[in-house]
Amino acid sequence: TEVIPHLLEDELRNGSPSLEQAVLAIAPKLEGSYAFLALSLDDPGKIVGTRKNNPLIVGVADHSYYISSDALAFSRYTHQLMTLEDSEVVMLSPQKLDFFDAMGNKLTKQSRKLEENWADNHKDGYPFFMLKEIMEQPHMLEKTMQQDEKKFNEIALDILRARQVIITACGTSRYAALVGRYLFSKVGRKFSDVVMASEFTYFADSVDKNTVVIAVSQSGETADVIEGVKAARAAGAEIISVVNRPNSLLANLSHRVIYLNCGPEVGVAATKTFLSQLAVFYLLSFSMVNSFDEAQRQLSNICHKVSEALDCNNDRVIKLSEQLKDKNDFYYIARGINFAIASEGALKLKEISYIHAEGMPAGELKHGTLALIEKGTPVVAICPADYTYSATLSNAMEARSRGAYIIGVSDKESDIYDFWIKIPQVDELLYPMVAVVPLQLLAYHLAITRGCDPDRPRNLAKSVTVK
Structure with missing residues (x-):
């Protein structure tokens, strides 16, 4: 400059x-x-x-x-x-x-x-854009799920036919991609790999015309994503992008584009776009087995569950935030499809409250991180009553025996939890959608109680256009 x-x-x-x-x-x-x-x-x-x-x-x-x-x-x-x-x-x-x-x-x-929905960037009475965007997620999910069935079926067929499928993204979008990987495997029986966008170009030698690259970016302008996509396209790969903003560089580079349709996200920390990205992966995975309509029906029902998770937890999370505002280390654990939600919850906390936080698979806790647990250390255990319940609860017990303060995010109460964040009971593939919402609220309210501006976290930008 x-x-x-x-x-x-x-x-x-x-x-x-x-x-x-x-x-x-x-x-x-x-x-x-x-x-x-x-x-x-x-x-x-x-x-x-x-x-x-x-x-x-x-x-x-x-x-x-x-x-x-x-x-x-x-x-x-x-x-x-x-x-x-x-x-x-x-x-x-x-x-x-x-x-x-x-x-x-x-x-x-x-x-x-x-586009008309992009011209509306008002707070609508909320003190911060982030809170507005958290609270409007049920409504935005309804918009995201209104996609073209034919287009999704065609994209799903391309994914199934590809020799290899790579999903590339950064930050919050990468955690959505990790959930997508589980959905592709569980529902579509298609293995895919998630590669951090900043590292993607180092794997370019293995990309060819038999590769489908799914690039996920809220802005469609993320420099690392753009660079990797250009290299993949030059190698002959098919590029499918999942973006929110219209008229982006990524969309112009892509063979097919899926828009989130959830309107502008002003807060630097992604919230509603994350949930919309999960919905897109859900629709794609079910399209692989010709069940697009079933996915839409399930997502329609989950909108009400997300509202329930917001309504029943907001006031309680405010009290929890007051209690924990002076803590400097948080750990988030989960297993299976919920592991990415642990990482996303930790990222939200780091971004806007400046508290050190780590998210990890619950089974990894004992491989080093357990040494950092001391009396009063908050450990958030995402522990829905699904196939991961017993193992995750066991890991939470390990942390509690070392003095950790256990915050359970679950639809099933347990004596192991020092504080229970209740989420609705849903299908096991949909737990990420209801589990992430109270974690967004926790990060937001901790930021407020610590005197931070959640819309404008220090040193961060909404669109990262530099490498």
């Missing part, structure tokens, strides 16, 4: 007739990915922007223009937008808006309308 102004300054001093011409001249010299805007005292009244592998979007109103990496930034002012492709340049002034290709030729672009 310091080099770019110097390059522009040199270009203008050496005779570039305008700021936009200077930007066109220096852009080919830049390595890596970028999106930047330039202003110059020597050419006032202009904003010039360009991009490569990072988003840049122009908003168009009756008497004004806006430019941002995210249309949400100007959605309250205009719903009309234009996007830039790689290496294109835009020049904004009070009088006009011009686009150029990399050779400096003028381009004609048509504006398109921002």
